[in-house]
Amino acid sequence: xxxxxxxxxxxxxxxxxxxxxxxxxxxxxxxxxxxxxxxxxxxxxxxxxxxxxxxxxxxxxxxxxxxxxxxxxxxxxxxxxxxxxxxxxxxxxxxxxxxxxxxxxxxxxxxxxxxxxxxxxxxxxxxxxxxxxxxxxxxxxxxxxxxxxxxxxxxxxxxxxxxxxxxxxxxxxxxxxxxxxxxxxxxxxxxxxxxxxxxxxxxxxxxxxxxxxxxxxxxxxxxxxxxxxxxxxxxxxxxxxxxxxxxxxxxxxxxxxxxxxxxxxxxxxxxxxxxxxxxxxxxxxxxxxxxxxxxxxxxxxxxxxxxxxxxxxxxxxxxxxxxxxxxxxxxxxxxxxxxxxxxxxxxxxxxxxxxxxxxxxxxxxxxxxxxxxxxxxxxxxxxxxxxxxxxxxxxxxxxxxxxxxxxxxxxxxxxxxxxxxxxxxxxxxxxxxxxxxxxxxxxxxxxxxxxxxxxxxxxxxxxxxxxxxxxxxxxxxxxxxxxxxxxxxx
Numbered sequence: 001x002x003x004x005x006x007x008x009x010x011x012x013x014x015x016x017x018x019x020x021x022x023x024x025x026x027x028x029x030x031x032x033x034x035x036x037x038x039x040x041x042x043x044x045x046x047x048x049x050x051x052x053x054x055x056x057x058x059x060x061x062x063x064x065x066x067x068x069x070x071x072x073x074x075x076x077x078x079x080x081x082x083x084x085x086x087x088x089x090x091x092x093x094x095x096x097x098x099x100x101x102x103x104x105x106x107x108x109x110x111x112x113x114x115x116x117x118x119x120x121x122x123x124x125x126x127x128x129x130x131x132x133x134x135x136x137x138x139x140x141x142x143x144x145x146x147x148x149x150x151x152x153x154x155x156x157x158x159x160x161x162x163x164x165x166x167x168x169x170x171x172x173x174x175x176x177x178x179x180x181x182x183x184x185x186x187x188x189x190x191x192x193x194x195x196x197x198x199x200x201x202x203x204x205x206x207x208x209x210x211x212x213x214x215x216x217x218x219x220x221x222x223x224x225x226x227x228x229x230x231x232x233x234x235x236x237x238x239x240x241x242x243x244x245x246x247x248x249x250x251x252x253x254x255x256x257x258x259x260x261x262x263x264x265x266x267x268x269x270x271x272x273x274x275x276x277x278x279x280x281x282x283x284x285x286x287x288x289x290x291x292x293x294x295x296x297x298x299x300x301x302x303x304x305x306x307x308x309x310x311x312x313x314x315x316x317x318x319x320x321x322x323x324x325x326x327x328x329x330x331x332x333x334x335x336x337x338x339x340x341x342x343x344x345x346x347x348x349x350x351x352x353x354x355x356x357x358x359x360x361x362x363x364x365x366x367x368x369x370x371x372x373x374x375x376x377x378x379x380x381x382x383x384x385x386x387x388x389x390x391x392x393x394x395x396x397x398x399x400x401x402x403x404x405x406x407x408x409x410x411x412x413x414x415x416x417x418x419x420x421x422x423x424x425x426x427x428x429x430x431x432x433x434x435x436x437x438x439x440x441x442x443x444x445x446x447x448x449x450x451x452x453x454x455x456x457x458x459x460x461x462x463x464x465x466x467x468x469x470x471x472x473x474x475x476x477x478x479x480x481x482x483x484x485x486x487x488x489x490x
Contacts, residue, residue, distance in 0.1 A: 007122070007138040007139060007140050008038070008137075008138075008139050008140070009120075009139070009140045009141065010036045010037055010038045010139065010140075010141050011032075011035040011036045011037060011141065011142050011143065011415075012028055012032075012035055012036070012037040012141060012142065012143045012144075012145055012415070013037070013038055013040065013121065013123055013139055013141035013143070013144050013145065014028075014037060014038070014039040014040070014145045014147055015039075015040050015109050015123075015144070015145070015146050015147060015148045015359060015361075016039070016040075016041065016048060016146070016147035016148040016149060016359070017039050017041035017043075017045075017046045017047070017048065017094075017103050017105075018046075018047060018048020018049055018050070018090070018147065018149060019048060019049070019050065019067075019086075019090055019400070019401060019404070020048075020147035020149070020392040020394075020400075020401075020404045020408075021039050021041070021048070021147035021148075021392075022039075022046065022090055022093050022094045022099055023069055023093075023147075023392075023401065023404055023405060023408055024039075024145055024147050024392060024404075024408045024411070025037065025039055025094070025097070025099035025102060026069070026071060026093065026097050026099060026408075027405075027408035027409060027411075027412050028408075028412060029097065029098075029099070030071075031409070031412035031413075031416070032412050032415050032416060035415065037102060038102055038103075038104060038139065039099070039102055039103045039104070039147075040103075040104050040107040040109055040123075040125055040139070041103055041104065041105050041106075041107060042106070042107060042108035042109070042153070042359075043105065043106075043153075044105050044106060044129070045105065046090060046091050046094050046100065046103065047087045047090055047091065048090075048149060049149065050083050050086045050087040050090060051087055052153060052175070053083060053174065053175065053177070054083075054177045054178070054179070055174040055175075055177040055196070055199075055200060055348075056177075056183075056200060056203040056204050057082070057199045057200060057202065057203025057204075058082065058083035058199065059080060059081060059082045059083055059086075059199060059306070060080065060081055060083075060086060061080075061195050061199075061301075061303065061304040062304075062398070062399040062400070063079040063080060063228070063251055063399070064076070064078075064079055064080070064081045064086070064089075065079060065228075065231065065244065065247045065248045065251050066248055066251050066252055066255070066398065066399035066401070066402055067086070067399040067400065067401050068089065068244075068248075068401065069093060069401060069405065070245075070248075070405045072089075072093050072096075073240045073241055073243075073244035074089065074244065075235075075240060076089075077227055077232060078226050078227055078306075079225075079226065079227060079228040079231060080224065080225075080226045080304065080306040104127075106127055106128060106129050107125040107126075107127050107137065108125055108126045108127075108128075108134070109123060109124070109125045109148075109359065109361050110124050110125060110126055110361065110362065111123070111124050111361060111362040111363070111364070112124075112144060112361055112362070112363050112364075112389075113363075113364045113365075113367075114363075114364070114365045114366065114386075114387055114388070114389075115366065116365075116366050116387070116425065119142070119388075119424035119425050120140050120141060120142055121140065121141050121142075121143075121144045121388065121389070122138060122139075122140050123138070123139045123140070123141065123144065124136060124137070124138050125137050125138075125139070142388065142424070143388045143389075143390075143411070143415060144388060144389045144390075145389075145390050145391075145392070145411060146358045146359065146361075146389070146390070146391035146392065147391070147392045147404075148358060148359030148361075148391075149359065150355055150356070150393060151353035151354055151355050151356065152353070152354040152355075152356050152360065155173070155175065155176070155354065156173045156174065156175035156176070156349075156351070156352065156353055156354060157351055157352040157353055157354050157450070158173055158349045158351055159349075159351055161326060161328065161329050162327070162328040162329065163328035163329040163330060163335075164329045166329060166330060166331050167329045167330065167331065167332075167333075167344075167347065168331045168332065169344060169345045169346050169347065170345075170346050170347070171329075171346075171347045171348075171349060172346070172347075172348055172349070173348075173349045173350075173351070174196050174200065174348060174349075174350050175353070181346070183204055183207065183208045183345075183346050184207040184208065185207070185208070185209050186208055186209055186345035186346055187208070187209050187210055187212075187333075187343055187344050187345050187346075188204055188208045188209075188210070188211045188212070188344060188345070188346045188347075188348065189211075189212045189214050189333065189334055189342050189344040189346075189347050189348070190204070190211060190212070190213050190214065190348045190350050191214050191215075191326070191334075191347065191348065191349050191350060191351055192213070192214075192215065192348075192349070192350030192351050192352070193213065193215035193216075193217065193218060193219040193303075194219060194301075194303060194350065194352065195301065195303050195304075196350040197213055197215070197350040198213075198219075198221060198303045198304075198305055198310050200348060200350060201213045201310055201313060201319050202305070202309035202310045202312070202313040202319065203309075204348075205313040205318035205319040206318075208318075210317075210318065210319070210320070211313070211318065211319045211320075212319070212320050212321075212322055212342055212344075213319065213320070213321045213322070214322050214324070214326070214334065214342060215290075215321065215322070215323050216323075216324075216325055216326075217293065217294060217323070218289075218290055218291050218292055218293045218323060219293060219300065219302075219303050220270075220273050220291075220293055220297050220300075220302045220303065221273075221277060221291060221302070221303045221304075221305055221310065222273055222276065222302050222303070222304055222305070223276060223280060223304075223305050223306075223307070223308035223311060224304055224305075224306060224307075225306070225307060226306035226307050228247070230247075231243070231247045234246060234247060235247075252398070252402065252470055252471075255397075255398050255399075256398070256469065256470065256471065259298055259397045259398070259468075262296065262297040262298040263298065266296035266297055269296075269297045269298075270296065270297055273297060273302075274287055274291065274292060277291045277311070280308050280311035280315075281311055281314060281315060282315070285314075289323050290321040290323050291321075298397060301396065301397075322336075322342065324336045324337065324338055324340070325337040329347070332344070333347075334347065352450075354450075355450070355454075355455070356454075357372045357454065357455060357456065358372070358391055363386070363389075365385070365386060365387065370383075370386055372454070372455070372456045373453060373454050373455065373456065373457070374457075375456045375457070376428075376430055376435075376437070376456065376457055376458065376459050376464045377440050377456045377457065377458050377459075377464065377466065378428035378463055378464060378486070378487075379410070379428075379463050379476065379477065380393060380403065380407070380466050380473070381393065381407045381410065381411070382428050383428070383456055384428050384429060384430050384464075385427060385428075385429055386427065386428075387425045387426065387427040388425060388426060388427070390407065390410075390411050390414075392404045392407050392408065393407070395468055395470070396441060396468060397468045398468070398470060402470050403470070403473065406470075406473050406474065406477045406478065407477070409477060409478055410477040410478075413482055414426060414482055414487075417482045417483070418489065421489065423489040423490065424490070425489065425490045426487055426488070426489050427487070427488050427490075428463075428486055428487050428488070429486065429487075429488045430459070430464065430486070431486075432461075434460075435459040435460050435461060435464060436459070436460040437457040437458075437459065437460075438457060438458050438459070438460060438465075439452050439455070439457065439458070440452075440455045440456050440457055440458045440466065441455065462476075463476070463484060463486055
């Protein structure tokens with residue numbers, strides 16, 4: 001006879017021990033003292049994305065003065081940091097603040113159900129290390145805070161390529177990279193044109209015979225110094241925290257200015273970006289074919305290459321870009337639709353991620369299964385008619401952590417407000433019939449378009465509208481009213 005799993009109760013249950021989850025733990029400790037919390041992590045270690053991705057050259061495409069936490073200055077010389085350094089930073093934060101003691105590893109959350117009479121969530125997770133059947137464990141909590149990221153950890157997106165079984169070499173998706181992949185002296189084709197591809201190509205080109213970036217269409221690529229000379233001078237002369245916040249705000253304001261300029265004067269920004277590419281690659285390079293997208297800047301994320309490493313690899317003939325469509329894989333490489341063939345020993349499918357809502361967890365409220373595609377996103381963190389649940393979701397046009405930090409602060413304000421007034425439930429509810437639904441992500445990228453139908457919607461005006469604007473969100477989330485007439489308390 002099956003036994004009912006024992007349940008453990010905490011005030012706040014955090015799901016995910018990555019960059020966002022560790023930040024959530026810190027904010028709870030500082031701003032909601034006395035609240036008990038536990039972080040559930042499906043994997044065996046802290047780090048999330050920065051531990052999962054092991055492919056060559058893995059790094060951030062945001063500077064660490066904005067990707068870093070607001071409360072912990074980034075002190076390394078490089079502003080554009082590699083994965084291992086970011087991972088160390090996250091783990092150091094967890095250890096310094098005792099957050100690591102609250103993490104339960106090997107706990108993969110499967111479902112959460114809310115009971116209004118009890119005013120609590122019951123969360124079921126599978127606990128196991130992969131050896132034998134996992135054990136079902138149960139937690140109850142007053143507030144559920146999802147910091148589980150936005151994509152499926154189990155597998156990335158790989159299109160179906162005709163003839164892939166015929167290829168004699170190795171095919172690997174970057175999300176599944178392992179240490180035994182040897183590309184030294186080999187011919188490599190990287191399929192893709194996004195952030196992962198432009199990271200892989202220059203790094204692999206250091207030891208590979210040759211690396212070809214095969215893209216169906218180009219992406220905007222911007223070079224930027226890996227080290228920020230102004231930031232390093234400022235840090236040498238000022239206390240660490242003051243310097244950090246000055247540099248952080250400079251970078252935030254420049255990012256906001258550049259994004260707004262891209263929206264208002266896309267042709268001007270396009271010529272600015274392409275001018276940089278022409279300077280890097282020389283007048284004879286076919287920039288029009290390989291680096292001129294069909295869309296405007298910031299209709300998709302820009303790709304950042306620190307110190308122009310991709311351009312250097314191309315100029316030194318260690319790497320090349322081919323902009324053509326794939327017909328099929330062959331035994332020795334890839335046949336293109338124009339009849340030509342790229343020979344390869346290894347093919348890397350840097351073809352994107354699979355987006356998912358709340359880590360794929362099944363959610364129900366009073367027995368009703370929640371279809372998140374039919375919910376409205378409240379302030380970029382909560383969902384219409386779903387009580388006591390928030391998720392940490394960063395910016396698409398700036399550093400992820402900027403929004404996550406503000407989300408954590410707001411969740412703490414919300415919990416403290418409920419405590420002061422004796423409320424047990426908070427739930428955003430739309431009563432404005434004039435609000436129309438819009439896609440939550442206004443991006444033309446393939447990984448967004450594949451999943452946008454399953455994503456929550458945003459509304460046509462506040463507080464359901466996502467403005468992707470850090471300064472505006474500071475005003476709204478740090479100083480705005482918690483009791484705004486839309487959030488219902490009981």
